[in-house]
Amino acid sequence: MDVALAVRARGITKCFGDVVALDGIDLDVARGQIHGLVGPNGAGKTTLLGLLLGLAVADSGRLEVLGAPVGRTPAAPDGVAGFVDGPGLYPSLTARQNLAALAALRGHDKRSAAIDDVLHQVGLTDVADDRARGFSLGMRQRLGLAAALLTKPRLLVLDEPSNGLDPAGKKHVHGVLTRLAAEGTGVVLSSHRMDDLEALCSEVTILATGRVVFSGPLTKLAAEHPELDFRLLTSDPRAAARLAGEVAGIRVVDDAAAWRGADALVVRALVPALDELVARFVHAGIAVRELAPVVSPLEAAFLTLTEQQETGR
Template sequence: VPLVGPEQTVANPPGGAPTSVSGLPGLGLLGGSGGLGAIAAGAGDLGGIAFDLPGQSAFFQSDKFEQSTWITGSTTARVRVSGADDIVLFAKLYDVSPDGGAVLPHQLAAPLRITGGAAGRDVEVRLPAIDHQVDAGHRLRLVLTATDLGYASPNEPTSYRVALAGPLTVPSVPQLHVESSGYPWWTWGLPLIAAVIALALLLTGRRRAAAAAPDPDLAEVPLQIRNLTKRYKGGKLAVDDLSFQVDAGQVLGLLGPNGAGKTTTLRMLMGLIHPDGGGIRIFGRMVGPGAPVLSRLGSFVEGPGFLPHLSGRENLSLYWRATGRPHADAHFEEALEIAGLGEALDRNVRTYSQGMRQRLAIAQAMLGLPDLLVLDEPTNGLDPPQIRAMRDVLIGYAATGRTVVVSSHLLAEVEQTCTHVVVMHRGRLVASGPVGEIVGNGNTLVIGTPAPDLAIATLKDLPGIATVEPEEGGVLVHLAGAESSAIVAELVGAGVAVDRVTARRRLEDAFLTLIGES
């Protein structure tokens, strides 16, 4: 196929920009004959997805085709280039309609690197293989450009001379007939499906937003859980229709054996997982992932994830910066005082003991002095003095009008720290209320006496008494049906002085009774 066109100068701009464009990433599937890839060179109808910049490109064009022709394979052309020892060009073959519109089949370009071209050199240009029909009355246009968006170009500005050195060789199979199958269904179907899904998500989100409107009656209630349910794979209920409320100034102990659903409840409270039913409100606002009301909650559940190569102080600072809140709102001094780590705050966390990490995690949860503080097993790794100090911190924190929720296995510590408890078993609420009400009247007596050894000897074999053990200032008697009056009479009859008799039922006893393991 003969081509016409004079020798032309092609300029490579400094830095290779601006650049010609053969196609945009992601639109390759839409290219091809008659598709969205049919963009005119220079001024395409859809904004020039394929175009070649004047001054950077050489154009050579054929006469009109007298009959329709199929191009099947790689077209070749011979050109003469000169002007530099190292020449970089990009070759393209357009199908030009009678009205001047140009199609770049499949948005393909052939990169060329020609060495030794300073004095001029003839080269054969092999264009990308295509399968394309050129209709009668159309022309072919060969374009050689110095830049292309899909490739790197030399940074140094330079100019080349490009001229024709032979005709265009077009591979064709005249007997080949290809039926047009059109675009596959998913070319248009997938965007439609995506639009339907997006609409469904939008409508669902609006319904959720309407359902999650703030409840003004609960605006001063730190935590309300109603009919909370979470079911894991296989149908196992981790939390089953759980409901309770925590008021301001309370220290609530969340109790239950392993697998009772305590940690799952706390994770839903923090917005980490979605409930399957019911809901959680913090100060009247529904909790969900990313809910703004979570800024009023401080938590330590299942490990804080400290960076071991940073110091304790740096970890706290990094955590607070990640919240995007002002530094002054962090109350670092109060948190560091709670941590009680002294000079260890400036050591790398990798050198910390378990107890030190635990204290740092609690300090992190208290950054910003949140209105609702949630701690999962906060006394793990703490020694007795540290446990007592932690108890004082939590009681003092709640005394300021804030609220604390603590999950712990140390029932004696919960009894001394918490004002209220919630007992869970197998995902369900077993009991809730003030600690005194849960403990109630027990089956244990504390008998004050200056002669504990004689008292133990007198009572140990008495019917209706399970055990007798020493207690500070007297003895502790576990009843198994005996009346307290009979016990006192027995002691007095044996010459044992009795100073006082008080009933005691420990939280541990009440807990075991509630979960059916007493």
């Protein structure tokens, strides 16, 4: 048993009638790591998060959470907190009252100072005495995170925590998750926001049709799927399109806009070839005003891997 792991899953299978939600899942999440869970709708993400939270048990396989085997009856493992499908809140109670009630139910710290601290961490101090029924989706998500923080979890499990967050809310949530990981808490989160996962996660697991199609560091994912489409904005789009066609390893995906007089040019390339293209632009006196992937490396790999799984390639 590896005590350095917050989660260790081997061969996890879960069925609902004839539907196989999870099919032989292996997963390792280190303590002090933010691990992203990615997959299309119906891939099994919520089912897996529910197993980690003790809301259900696997049909077969072995699951260890915080170094202890998970039993065969649904029960929240000690030291684990979080939510799936949104946090459960009392709409008629204020944010402060919700946290006090949840703390009392779970036998955790319900002192005003502790509640004020977690409200501050998630940026809800100003609405602490407002009723939850009037909260936006993003505010409810942050209040659910505050409830989890009251338990001082060693494993935090979150389902789409960025739903409904404005930039300020996103900043608070990212700050909390980064701090928890730095203090040694394992964090598992699912999200359809690839930018959030790339900003927060050191490792990701991609699920498709209930199976793992990739699990590992983001750097490994980028190395295995390195060719991307890049959007270029330059001072001379026509000359840029001509030069792009002359560099080995560069494929011009869309130069129609450039020849119509627009600034955009889309090329498909490996990074070394792209470096060569930029060097030629500089030598030719063409200013590069923007260079960015059309989709992120994580999103590109996600689309490739899940499409391959769904088509059986």
